[in-house]
Amino acid sequence: MANKADTIISTLITRSRKPLLDEWLARQATMAGSGAIAADGDVKEYCTRFLAELDTGLAAGEVGDIRGAGWSGMRELLEEVSRSRAGKGFTPSETASFVFSLKAPLFALVQREAGDNAARLADELQSATTLLDTLGLYTVEVFQKAREEVIARQQEEMLELSTPVVRLWEGIVAVPLIGTLDSNRTQVVMENLLQEIVSAGAQIAIIDITGVPTVDTLVAQHLLKTVSAARLMGADCIISGIRPQIAQTIVHLGVDLSVTSKASMSGALELALKRIGKAVVERKARPAAEVS
Amino acid sequence: MDQIPILMVGDCLLVSIQVDMHDQLALALQDSLMTKIVETGARGVMLDISSLQFVDSFIGRLLNNIASMARVLDAATVVVGMQPAVAITLVELGLTLSGIRTALNVDKGLALIRRIIDGEEQAFDRREG
The missing domain is CATH 1.10.490.10 (Globins)
Structure with missing residues (x-):
């Protein structure tokens, strides 16, 4: 048929x-x-x-x-x-x-x-x-x-684009995180950061979360994993760029970050410099007599 | 059986692990290291694991144990040169080794031990992970 x-x-x-x-x-x-x-x-x-x-x-x-x-x-x-x-x-x-x-x-x-x-x-x-x-x-x-x-x-492509590790100073590296942290991204961030710690011989790693929209328990756990891994390598971590709402959320959720944290990247850099025994000082103005 | 050499540098013991750590070897190391600390009265122990490519939970726990035992014998333990892959593995296993101080290389490790012995640094992290 x-x-x-x-x-x-x-x-x-x-x-x-x-x-x-x-x-x-x-x-x-x-x-x-x-x-x-x-x-x-x-x-x-x-x-x-x-x-x-x-x-x-x-x-x-x-x-x-x-x-x-x-x-x-x-x-x-x-x-x-x-x-x-x-x-x-x-x-x-x-x-x-x-x-x-x-x-x-x-x-x-x-x-x-x-x-x-x-x-x-x-x-x-x-x-x-x-x-x-x-x-x-x-x-x-x-x-x-x-x-x-x-x-x-x-x-x-986003995964590759969004995880640069920058050297701020000799012995200080920083990762500015942009976007939500999921398991895959944490893995990539962690690998890049640890690799850079080795190649730069960095003692201090600053993780900047200004670009992370929300921090829930899972994101906090991922952050802590990264911090622990960096510590095992022998580098100290500072978390910076915590916005007021995020600070509130973290406390409300009962997350124990137990990591040195600073509100801004500049604060973190200052602390990092202090830890490696360096300081940024204002240049002294030369006395008027000496100028002439 | 292989044996891991333990070198005396100043008042520190330097252990460089350059072979695959199987469980028996690790336990033997723990044993001879403690004996050596008591014999020499060393104030610091440095474990160089930069050639170590693989770890499992047993080795992770053993590192923690060595640090705790050495502390009882009043010696500070510093682990140096951990590979990124090893660090990630340990974190994924949930072993953050919060009782151990770490350093990037032998040079920085020796400086850290010196500071710990001089009382400028804590022998272990206050953070509990």
């Missing part, structure tokens, strides 16, 4: 590919959000290839299961369309409508072919709908995956 129906769709596509293509393109141009789709210059090429691949796939005789070898070309095409549209910022429905918009022109053709034979028409439409739905869903799936890849890549 299914095979009989397929033969007819595939003959249709082989025979009237040109009118079908024109109808389909016209249809996509008039659809909602057509501005964006019209801007997609490759639409005509994609449609032509889609019909060709549809032909190939149907000829291979596998309907309903697009994972077969006969559909490999089609899958590649849909992946290409999805990725290019995901990259251009299309919505998922705009992307899926690429496939779904073929339904109307195809069904019209099928109807004309089937004539008065209602049972046959129903069969035809049934199998055509199933096939196009599967292809459409596959497109959305790939689209989603492409978007997820973009998000994952951005997260990785």
